[in-house]
Amino acid sequence: MAIEIGDRIPQATFKVFTADGMQDVSSGELFDGKRVVLFAVPGAFTPTCNDTHLPGFLVRSDEIKDKGVNTIACVAVNDAFVVSAWGKATGASDHIRMLSDGNGDFARAMGLELDATGFAMGKRSQRYAAIVDDGVVRYLGVETGPGVGVSSAEAVLAELAQG
Helix, strand or coil, X not given: CCCCCCCECCCCEEEEXXXXXXXXXXXXXXHXXXXXXXXXXXXXXXXXXXXXXXXXXXXXXXXXXXXXCCEEEEEECCCHHHHHHHHHHHCHHHCCEEEECCCCHHHHHHCCEEECHHHCCCEEECCEEXXXXXXXXXXXXXXXXXXXXXXXXXXXXXXXXXX
């Protein structure tokens, strides 16, 4: 069953690659006591993720943070090395917390796993964006088809503008 508005974010451990090597980031560390905009992509460097979804949040990161958001985070079912390289290649890692859900554990726990085996990509995450206040989902925009609409930075900003 997919997570819904009003639900708590499941416990999870993300991987990040830093100058000090591989580090763990717990969902508690990321979400507790904070307002977080989390968006998930099916894969780093994939066309829509790389050309539309991530750039929207990158370009609008200051506007989003000006609405009281502590952290903007991007999660992908890729290993931490790939997610880190993607963040560096796009300049996103200076503004967006780049998180690896390498085995898809978080995507499964959220109920938002995507079967992309038909594209030789294995199990991934559905494309979505969420506004999370102190670990509780306040907004959830899950894409039901190709493209970026309800999970876009613009959709998140519109939701944030409502209070």
